[in-house]
Amino acid sequence: MIVLQNVNKTYRLKDAHVEAIKDVSLQIRDGDIFGVIGYSGAGKSSLVRCINLLEVPDSGSISVNGTDVTWSEGGKFKRLSNHEMKKVRKKIGMIFQHFNLLDRSTVFGNVAYPLAYSGLAKEEIRSRVFELLELVGLTDKAAAYPSQLSGGQKQRVAIARALANNPRVLLSDEATSALDPEATESILSLLKELNKKLNLTIILITHEMSVIKSICHKVAVMENGRVVEEGDVYTIFASPVQAITKKFIASQSSLSKIDMLASGGALIGTQGGGALVKLQFEKDAVGDALISEVSRKFGVNLNIVLANVDIIHGEPLGAIIAVIKGDVQNVAAALSYFRSKNVKVFENIIHDGGK
Ligand SMILES: Nc1ncnc2c1ncn2[C@@H]1O[C@H](COP(=O)(O)OP(=O)(O)O)[C@@H](O)[C@H]1O
Ligand SMILES: [Mg+2]
Known part of the structure; x- marks a missing residue:
């Protein structure tokens, strides 16, 4: 379970302040595919970056699987110790729009990368990597380099890498936004399969309502840093309340x-x-x-x-x-x-x- 309570995040630049997240409270249950939809700049990436501790919120609290990942001291919110942070991060995998693969490593090397300091022996790493490649349907590409793969295949490598340490949660930030419709569909069905098979909680960020419709159980709609509407996907499609939600639904109908x-x-x-x-x-x-x-x-x-x-x-x-x-x-x-x-x-x- 991931619980966000009254989370705020402002970026302080030299000449401006950007309020990226305003008073966001959400509960994401274990095993759910939870969609977050919003236009560019709505605050979606900032939100997931707070969940995996790449950003520290200014106020509010976030807990991941029972561990409070924010703690206050004199009203200030600070990072966890490195050791605690690593422990929490290990349970959270992340995939991105542009895959973020190591171009000079093979598919095998990319998936093995997060296992380097896991304490596993070489042979154990090898068998874990092949287990992961099997999970994403890429065993025959172990020796290929990213430049030799299609976009959909690259995203499969990224998914295998994100799952290397057996996370409970996968954060997906626009993971299908750079893919063609066919690859999008195959990645979405892979995510759905992984959600079921591994009981993996998935937080899926997107600007496309069709993505939400195809695999999410729940959805939160973000606008200007706030969650303006939230609920189960069927109800939101049947009875949207906010203008922006209606617009997203209309865009794919x-x-x-x-x-x-x-x-x-x-x-x-x-x-x-x-x-x-x-x-x-x-x-x-x-x-x-x-x-x-x-x-x-x-x-x-x-x-x-x-x-x-x-x-x-x-x-x-x-x-x-x-x-x-x-x-x-x-x-x-x-x-x-x-x-x-x-x-x-x-x-x-x-x-x-x-x-
Ligand atoms: N590191 C940063 N420094 C300053 N402003 C940022 C930073 N990251 C994001 N922003 C700003 O915060 C707002 C929300 O951005 P973001 O969370 O990336 O939204 P989204 O992912 O929905 O497009 C935007 O106005 C963006 O310009
Ligand atoms: Mg973003």
Whole structure:
């Protein structure tokens, strides 16, 4: 378990102060894949650097697996002793956007590097390295140099290296941001597999909502140094509250195209009394046949403009954007019928920014 309480971090430069983290409190449970999403400059990297002790917060406290990694003395927060710090760090692995591999070492050498002072004998190191390479599917590349590998393979080497000392926690700072979509997918499924197999807690930093959707259990949204929204991924996708969260979700949803269509006007003109609505079908909503049932029952005409189903942790989250036409009272009755069937109805969606 990682617990952050009221953490603040300000960088003090000669001519300016940058408040990178403001009053952040989070609880990350063992075995979770915990996503942190935010735009560039939101404070995500500063946050993980505080967790693995590369930065010292100005105030607040952080504990990792029961060890308080910050301690106060006269109101000042200081580093742990070198020995204590090493002990905590050993339990935390980290991977980065640009892999940070040693270019002059082979894949074997890169993975063996963190084991150099582990007290293991040469033969034990060798077998541990091959165990790690097997875990990430790279046993045949042991003798290759980083320059001979694809981006996805480099990230696999970095993952093997990060896991060398059996950490309980893996910090992933934009680890897929430099990869193409295919490599991204394969790295994400590797992380998911490692999370399950090793019960590895993963803190996954990203600026892409699609990454969060594909493997995270929980997500925290950061903006200007603060966590502005937090929860389990399905709930956040189904009912985002903050504008920035809605924007992140829209960025990876085909339904966001409604904005473009709406401003173009031609395809979904609602002249003639129609109303543009979004119907959201969550896991407990019975979606099938509801559209035709409603249109028969209430004598309304439902013209589907866009439809989409997201699968989040194996659970469907569906949405339909439709123009509903008919007598005003019938339209209102139809919409409340949808609501009675656990369908979320959003009206005036264009004015809401299509979300
Ligand atoms: N070492 C540093 N010194 C001064 N300012 C920094 C330093 N690291 C980050 N910052 C500033 O802190 C803010 C948060 O940065 P960062 O944590 O890297 O955000 P993110 O990872 O979300 O892009 C930014 O305004 C950035 O310019
Ligand atoms: Mg960053």
